[in-house]
Amino acid sequence: MTKAKNATPNRPLARVPRGFLDRRAQTLAAERDVVEKVLQVYELWGYERLDTPSFEYADALGKFLPDQDRPNEGVFALEDDDGQWMSLRYDLTAPLARFVAQHWDGLTKPFRRCAAGPVWRNEKPGPGRYREFWQCDADCVGSPRAEADAEAIAMGAAAIEAAGVQRGHYVVNVSNRKLLDGLLAHIGIDLEDTQKRLGVLRAVDKLDRLGPEGVELLLGHGRKDESGDFTKGAGLSSPAIAQVLAFTAAQKTTRALTLDALSQVVGVTPLGQEGIEELAAIDATLKALGVGEDQALFDPAIVRGLEYYTGPVFEAELLVPTIDDKGQKVRFGSIGSGGRYDDLVMRFRGERAPATGFSLGVSRLLAALAATGQERTSLAGPVVIIVLDQNAIAGYMRMAGELRGAGIAAEVYLGTSGLKAQLKYADRRQSPLVVLEGSEERANGVVTLKDLNLGAQLAQSIETNQAWRSERPAQIEVPRANLVIAVQDMLARCR
């Protein structure tokens, strides 16, 4: 009351922060559906839910985002009252590592964990690129076995299919960082030269976007992009570059054939050999779990940006061609990804704690469903009870209560407008039908049900089918006492 009079022309502008998003019922229903289905798969595979908070202490979270050019950026951070810096989590994996380290002694290991929730990236927003988005993760901590990696891959594929992406429309590409490291060692590059090693990893990671020619430049002296910016290269010799490119091109049509091809191009080092043996064990387990070549393939070109991966890495890719707003064919990007990160818990404990996992992006999954024509049908709104008589509102409220009692979503119009505006309101609410009771109807003990779906259909069709129309009347009068049954009946016919 006092505020009303204090209102000034200096009003705040109602706007959403840049890179953030309001999500309405239709989107949320689709998201909820995907999240529930993915979590059900994870739980079926024995992964138990664990949610960590939004915030972690900055030192506990660490800096593992792929953006090397801005090492201090990428997270939302603030200083707490006591001077400690806290950051909003940028993924669900780093907080899991903190949890595991914190509870190591009391934790049943291997610890299989799943979670779904928002993560935050303090990045420049762009089309389809938000600063808050949901991930669904499953991780197994405490198993050094390649079988755990295979399980993550198989479960990821099962989750993608449960979410609605059909087999054949996606594939999980799998590689192993030890292969590329093995090759680098074979070529004679010092793996302790972190900058050189990461330079090679980052160059290979851009194969999709830049093609072999661009990667060749990044592996050598460097590359100038369209805007004229120059990225320094990893400085490999021409023969070394040729060997790396031959390695990235070693994918064949089956996992077994790719394994054969890899042993030719990786060179003989203990590390490369380990990488190949791990992939062979992954292949055997994928077979035992019934994962076909149409679900998971080996692809040496996969490296993944995150620095914390130490062994097998995976990336789920949509195989359906996608078209952008301008009608251009575009790369869809990944639906999800994962890999082994044996050193992440060690940051806290000083001892290795082997771990592997898979992460699905919820909005990526929804986009994949849209791209493959698997979108959900639109939500129906509630039954709307029209207020024809302001003094009879208690009676309208009673009607709504009766309908809800039968599990039918219902509401009374509580605005101040007349009949025409109320019908428009019901239509925009995607209400399947409205209930009308004027004073005359009330005196006669009846109500009128108006089928809004049918009305919309009739309005749309040029030719109205009279026979069909009479079979399904757009409007009926029923005894007030039969309200619930009559509404149920009309809803059944609407669907």
Next chain:
Amino acid sequence: MTKAKNATPNRPLARVPRGFLDRRAQTLAAERDVVEKVLQVYELWGYERLDTPSFEYADALGKFLPDQDRPNEGVFALEDDDGQWMSLRYDLTAPLARFVAQHWDGLTKPFRRCAAGPVWRNEKPGPGRYREFWQCDADCVGSPRAEADAEAIAMGAAAIEAAGVQRGHYVVNVSNRKLLDGLLAHIGIDLEDTQKRLGVLRAVDKLDRLGPEGVELLLGHGRKDESGDFTKGAGLSSPAIAQVLAFTAAQKTTRALTLDALSQVVGVTPLGQEGIEELAAIDATLKALGVGEDQALFDPAIVRGLEYYTGPVFEAELLVPTIDDKGQKVRFGSIGSGGRYDDLVMRFRGERAPATGFSLGVSRLLAALAATGQERTSLAGPVVIIVLDQNAIAGYMRMAGELRGAGIAAEVYLGTSGLKAQLKYADRRQSPLVVLEGSEERANGVVTLKDLNLGAQLAQSIETNQAWRSERPAQIEVPRANLVIAVQDMLARCR
């Protein structure tokens, strides 16, 4: 790999930020259950889901937290790259007001909205007091009608019951800020004197905690608390204080009786009259919606801390006596609350946009369920397939796949320990049964199923019932081909 060698003794400490919480499977299952049930009620009442992002611009969010002593505190805020300040939302209502103002022209009104999600308060954490917690809200924007307030109250009660709190164990207390304002006007206090008016509101809000004696001091010259801190009073005269205290004590056993009593103590002002008429309309609608006196009562002592309320206010209270850790009887506090906030959207638009809503605290609901003995039973873990033979792991993986195919949560032990540790693992995972297949069993085409629930029960019971024991064997051998059926059978007997 390189990181392993770079690890230093200066390791970060694995700890959760203060006032934040890790939540494990049992808690999350209970939370998910409560949230889903509450949202189902909201949707049944015609409220559509809308999720706003975690962040809002600080100016759009406004400052409506009850903590007047630290007006700039209470929120987590940070400066964006472009110099704009963003805050994490402290409730779901202020962001809704921003959304409604932003989309006013295109929005179907009245706009009924529901949401569930985390909110953040930058407050001093304490026992059971966290800086991140979940709320489930439903709001109706665009209706000035008291029926909309009544709907919020009735729906709040329905949601509390759907969550599992039984009728009779809670009550929604309802009042109207216009009553106290009317009384203040009647006494002769200038309502534009915001400090005095808020001083009275804040004093009355402490009735629960301080009793009438404490409130009397706060309405008068002021009060010194146990720690010696002095809070300045609202400075009312003795007769005025007596009138305010008589007003707060006017609750009777039914809504109708309280309404009668109120007309005696509020005094004759247009504002007080409006307040009483609104409560009368609320009462009529609550009756039409079947809300009894055991679900909602009028209580003039309810004011609610948030400053943005302008009319009816509600607070759901648990009626069951609760005991704290030290065995002391304690006030439980509210499960949820709400009210009318007609001016919140006006901050942006300059025009009134009437609104009302109800908010339930998810952890408060879970605490209420615990206090009333309605806690969920514990979750069962997955079937664990023991690895007796390291070389047969593909076969174990196949078993897990078959069980999952039948909808049974299952996992293969993927650690490196022996049989005894694996059985302990399965027990700690709350696995109902384990599957064992050694090389001899494999040669014979059989597997052994071991009932862990029964094992635990037998270990617990001093007298073992031999007949019952033989009826339900703790361990059976079944053909490998019958694995799924035999596990289903044993699980059915476990439950």
